[in-house]
Amino acid sequence: MGLEMFASQSTQANAFDMDAEFVAQSGAQTALKNQGIYNGMLGALLVASAFLPAGQVKVMAQLGLALFVLIVGIFGGLTATKKIFLVQALPAAITIALGLLAY
Incomplete structure (x- = not known):
């Protein structure tokens, strides 16, 4: 979640093996943030299941x-x-x- 939503674009490009130019595009940033919130909510469900x-x-x-x-x-x-x-x-x-x- 942190990488997708809050990391720098260069960190995102490196982590996900993507071109920096692609990651800099607004559509790519929107997709990464969507992926990040999705992963974060899935993680929250896993934590909640412990209770x-x-x-x-x-x-x-x-x-x-x-x-x-x-x-x-x-x-x-x-x-x-x-x-x-x-x-x-x-x-x-x-x-x-x-x-x-x-x-």
Whole structure:
């Protein structure tokens, strides 16, 4: 969320493997901010799910959100930059695996 919404354009270009000229465009900035708020709200839902009462609903909510992150990470890795596999899809896959083992 921080990178997409608040980082400098040069930091954004480096983080997302985009041309600096592209990142400087107002449409790209709007898209990045939209992506940032979306990711921030997803993170807020993951944190909020920690406060659900223990049980199947909590586990399914958390695993469902992690599965969502995994699917989006795979799509991003295939379509945007391979780095997304490492920073988004892999942590989600580990989260799902550990969650299933714990359940």
